[in-house]
Amino acid sequence: EADIYQTPRYLVIGTGKKITLECSQTMGHDKMYWYQQDPGMELHLIHYSYGVNSTEKGDLSSESTVSRIRTEHFPLTLESARPSHTSQYLCASSSPARNSYEQYFGPGTRLTVT
């Protein structure tokens, strides 16, 4: 069973605020990912990391930034939240070293910017 955690689960915040969405995993996975999922259901990769000190942008351009200082921790930050950032954010991790490639997902953070 996957052990990947996201906090907060729900967040309502005003425009212009700085926010950080937390993601942690206890599986020792080297690769981690952030996806954005709009109400239309499609998932879009916005950031990923191969390991400590590695961060890359995904397919969908995002104003958010990420950091990977520790293997287990991959936070996402929005410096100035806007209503267009309203979405669900899903964090995932994987360990291709085990030749599996499936990604395990956290419960998600549903963000609303008013």
Add this chain to the structure above:
Amino acid sequence: AQKVTQAQTEISVVEKEDVTLDCVYETRDTTYYLFWYKQPPSGELVFLIRRNSFDEQNEISGRYSWNFQKSTSSFNFTITASQVVDSAVYFCALSEEMDSSYKLIFGSGTRLLVRP
């Protein structure tokens, strides 16, 4: 380009009916992986199955079964004797080579509603 198509946006069935969710993919990779995920109303994505491109055996797990056909680039998912708890959005995904690793390309999802 890599692509996953789930043509069924929404399916509604009555409990105990069998239902098949379709997934068609396009890939340029010779080795690839296919996945199904379930997203219940609570929001998390739950991994269901992984298939690699060299293994075309169908798989059955309880009421779930998967039919992988390389000739038609399809990886369909059947739920037998559906239950209300099966109501969720189901995503099919395809691996794509990315630098020294893989990323997942997701389909747009199929929302399944099982009515009592």
